Amino acid sequence: MRLPRFSLPQFSPTFYGLGLVLVVLAIIAPALPILSLRFLTNLLIYTALAYSINLITGLTGYVSFGHVVFMGAGGYALGYGASAFNLPPLAGVALGGAAGLVLALGIGIVTLRFRGVYFAISSLVTALAALQIVLVTPVLNDGRGIGLDVEKVGYPARSWFYTIWLIVSAAVVVTYFATHGRIGYGIRAIKSDEDAARALGIDATRLKLYVFMLSGLFAGASGAVFVWSTFGVYPTVVFDLTFSLFMLAMIIVGGMGTNVGPFLGAVIVYVSYWYALTVPSLLGLAFAAIGVIVILVALLIPEGIVGTMRRHFPGLRRILE
């Protein structure tokens, strides 16, 4: 009897590299002091958000200005679950991811029909309208927000870290599969020319919607972790468009649609932001500087760091993506 031959799937060096970084982070995490762990947790929340927006904006080219709406939905799911049903935080994170996914399904069915700037604008106004609706929804405390019970939550820095670590890892894996194989070719075809992709038999509508739902899932789950680690959900915080802008800035700097770009961009943007927080006089100007960086990258190297390196160093193309 012949046994079927098993072989390890061939992943790319970038994927192994990212995996190595994540594994190292997971190993050293327990030894870190609380503040550093807190810093890493925040960094990973932004990384997860960057991977989330990368799925839709980076891979398919649909600029989602209002991506924060999924984060807000996830955050509210955790807050509402905790206050109304006494859900444990981990279940809240799962609920947050589900909320992001369902919302992305609902929004995506309608808005993914619009292309280019029309999608960008409709995503922006959806997020703004969502904020206004949450502000007057009695079930969600009329926009006064929902505080978590600090005594019950405690300060589980390691649980926060490992939860968001898991989300980032899942996002990395999903991004890998969305950039490789048949699905990857399909998505890339949509980005290059959606009509041509349709003519070749790619079910663009369905593919876009799936990618958008996954994107909502990760944004919702990271929003829930954000709320969990800041002890409450407040509409003007979780629906703050600054998050959208941060996510976009990260993937623009790192490289849209790449595997390692969102991670790189998140580290660059978040670390400079963190540094600016420690220097009070810099804060406003640091955001302005991020704006300048985004302008320069968009106009001069629209492929971001990763894309530009791939273009100029052909040797890197096989290992860096």
Added chain:
Amino acid sequence: MVDAGSVVLQDLVYGILEGCVFAVVAHGLNLIWGVTKVVNVAHGEFIMLGAYGAYFLSAWFGFNPLLSAPIDALIGLGAGVLFYFGFLHRELRGKETVTLQTEMVTLVATFGLALFIVNLATSIFSVNPVGIPWNPGVVRAGPVSLPVGSLEVAAISVAVIAATHVFLTRTYLGSAIRAYSQDIAAAQLVGINPTFVAAVATALGLSAAMLGGALLTVWLPTGINPLMGQTFAPICFVIVVLGGPGKMWGSLVGGLVLGVIINVVPAFAEPSVGASLALAIAFLVLIPVLLFAPEGIVR
């Protein structure tokens, strides 16, 4: 005792008056979008700069917003030329159609510009809102009261939109701009310089945006702040889509629709939810319009 009917009537009048100002503010976006096919995400920030321009002219020289508006418009012309050559020229040069790639690059670059201007403005002006003390009185017409300032501002707004319409349809340069917006290659064939025409249209667009920002201050007695662009930019997006990009009267129709929604909806809702509900409806109007009338509701 005020009866419900006259409250709604009053709100309707306010909505129409404010809608005219919304229209001129969105008109700038409409010009740039219609002609160059590029959406300026930083549009709201130019409105904010226009409002601050009016504020400082009032604080330093005692100018009222009507007097500041033309000065703002001139600054806007200069800003528009800089904006065109800084942001759009690299992408539009030598292209005959605007690709999705161009759309994405300009969206992202102007988004960076918005981030830059907002945060620079926040650190220079601080987030505390300011206002212009200018109140030329109120005229009463039956049950409705009409603030003179908003009447004048509405009249100027409509005049500006009418003037652009005349400019685009009756002058050589205006025809050239329209030709460019319809077919870049054909416009070049008849000897139109595409860079010049696109730069003029962009400059006029930002000029209208900053002029509109100055006029808008009449409606913001204590509400000029660096973050105001983030409210008005989406309103402008909805107005332009509602009217149809590139249709000059479209901005007026869209502006009036949004002005009426934002002012009249609160009359039918609980006072605590009215304003939020009105904004939410005003934003979400965009979706059915895109679904059922993607070219805008104006023919």
